[in-house]
Amino acid sequence: MIDFILPLFGRFHPILVHLPIGILAFGIILVFLSGKDESKHFSSIKIAFLLGGIAAVLSSISGFLQYQYEGYTWETVQFHFILGWCTALTAFWLFYETNKLNSFPSYFKIKSAGLFGLLLFTGHLGGNITHGEEYLIEVLPSEIQGALGYELEPEKQLIIPEQGWEELAYFEQVVQPILNQNCKSCHNPKNKKGDLDLTSYQVLMEGGEDGTVMTAGNAKSSPLFSRLILPKEDEDHMPPKEKKQPLKEEIELIKAWIDLGGTTDSKLGEAKITTETLEPFFYKEVKPFYPVTEVEAASESSISDLKEAGFFAETVAEESNWLMISCINFQSFSDSDWFNLKPVQNQIVYLDLTGTQVSNQILDSLGTLPNLTVLKLNETAIDGSSLEKLEANKQLKHLYLNKTKIDIGRIGSLNNHPSLEKVFAFDTPAAETENPGKFSFYLEIGKYQLPALPTDTIVY
Template sequence: MLDFILPLFGRFHPLLVHLPIGILVFGIILVFLSKAGQNTHFASIRLAFLLGGIAAAVSSVSGFLQYQYEGFEWESIQFHLILALLTTAVSFWLWYQLNRGETLPPFFKIKSAVLVLLLTMTGHLGGNISRGENYLTEILPLDLQSFLGIEIEPEKGPQLLEENWENAALYSEVIQPILNQNCKSCHNPRNLKGELDLTTMNGLLAGGEDGLVLTAGDATHSELYTRMILEKDHDDHMPPAEKRQPSKEEIALIEAWIQGGGKEKGTLAEAAIPRKLIEPFIARNEVPFYPVTTIPEMAADSLAALKLSGFFAEGVESGSGLLKVSCINFPGFQDSDWTMLAGAKNRLAYLDLSGTKVSDSILDSLGGMPNLTVLKLNNTAITGKSLEKLALLPHLKLLYLNNTGVNLSQIQDLTSSKSFEKVFVYETPAAGEISNAGKLSLPFLVESGNYTLPKLATDTIVY
């Protein structure tokens, strides 16, 4: 029958918590107003610390009961509760010290300052629990937040999957994210500019101080839409000119949604939204061109040593441990010089040996490179002997064999590769064979050149 009493007392915590703060701050102010050797405010100070300690104890109990009955996680309140109990103990300790005499004890102002720090930390953690960690900072201008080192997580617009974008909910997955990205900063429950909340469907339907902003089925009479299409310098244009402006696709989607009835339920397919409006918001899983590895970036002195040996060398991407190496300035490179690169073979992702003096023997050295993605052997003495060894490279995508001695049979020996995308064989025996071989069935594209353009009637006109 009386089981409600403890939960009810717990719910009084947000009210009770202000009592110790007010009483103790009042007592601490009197402490700092007091002069050495004087006891003008002594009785008031002593009473303030006693009542403040009692209020802090009562508040701590109510807070613990709120935690017990309201479903808060211990991790979220533990430090707040510990500091609250510590504040209570320090308040009673200071009151006890005041009871031992009729003047302020030595260093009492310093001890009172410690209590101020405890009150501040306890209150801050309590505010984080009830209002969120960004309660004090989220209202600050973005530039000031960045200056203070606060990480700003920008609102994201619609993000749809390529596979089933048609089944996405039009309002919750498209329209609301657009409003969040462009309108939420001014029109949210904590910052009700114009008494308008655009973060929920209920807020949209309720409108603001100037009336309704949404007229279902009629975009031209819905201020949500009409203000967006006003000239940017118009006084009523929304969002304000200095804020992010919605794209033409976003505005068109809002118009289509309103014209379709401004419903909270329904998919893009049901609303007959064309793909061209959704295209900018379809997320595609882009596969990185080069392998993703944990190899750390190459030390500057090691990279410098490679360059000093005659190679052009740099990271394939900023911060990557993989290398792009070229012999463009080292035409004398030959098979025996491989030892100069052997120490970096696990890093090599792009290797250009074009125009060097390498032969088929170099293929034995290239066979054990785990991250090689692009290999250029143009204008070399490569005949194609043992070329099939390159099919064992797990990440090789592009192989350039232009102006070498490779033939079609050797190219076909590469079909066991799981990674090849293109093989270039301009000006090789293979190129001539391909042009006479008819349609080839290979798991990769072979670029052989010898392309001809169809003749046009205008080609025979003499001017």
């Protein structure tokens, strides 16, 4: 009936460990606030070292019990345990020295500083046990990590190919990465909480202090799965609620693997897994929208001249040399004003000529913009008679031709453009075409019609 007392006292270690730290740090501060032959803090210092030593003993005992009952290995805790006792003995030694004298012993500040160093190092080792040896290092910039001699690699996230995922080794390529991401920090060879190691299939099958964690073919009877779906407030829920929680899709993958037999030779395609479950893990290559070519930044005088001429000009993003140019405040811009843009022609990726006085001749000038990605010719006199000249713009992705005289045939001249992805042609003759056909790019001409709702026929 009373077997729970020792394990319970062991679990008080994270609480008790702060007592000696606070009490002894208070005593050490008083030592350094005291001048030579000064005794006004002397009694408080003696009491602080005595109580701090007692608290350190209680903390060391609770830590030993936690090691005994929580599955930590001796290699993990040994130096923290030894230094904890050294801290307690040093505190008692300093109390003994002050208790037998009515003034500070010689070199007492140096001895107190040594005790403070012991506190810091012991606490650091305790933090490493709880949070991992790289807890303080992993947030530092990679350059500083390298200078300190650390090569930290975060656990790789689960990535599944959209094609051929059925042939993935279910455990090694799917389940193990999930366990590494969500469980490895507490269940590894150095920190075997609950005497459980989840870093390989072999040690997983050995189970922990409560026995096996996986019942082949029955996920609901397997703690490896059943603990994941407990309410977060439940003390048996894993991972603990303050830790990173696995995705519901990751839990579903573990369940399906166990139900499939929980072996190392099964394939992902053998389980009843839907593509919706796998979708969060599909590899998605994020392609930059604007060109990756490096160009020199436009000079400040060039930007200033553009603004004085009436252009809106700014970079598309911080620390980017690409320029966004708009004529929203320069509606009188015409073909003859093109010379203003020549000094920055290599930096322009976004050009808005909406509502300006340009004609089809502007298309010859646009071909001199090697990095143009977005072009807006809305509400201009462009009729598309020489639209094919835009093929010279090898980076062009989005073209806006709204409220122009462009028709579907002339839009067709852009078919098979090397980079064009979308063309917008609202309120144009092209938008009146019943069957515009298919293009190598996405053509948006509007004509949206919302489905009729029952409430549309109700008369109030």
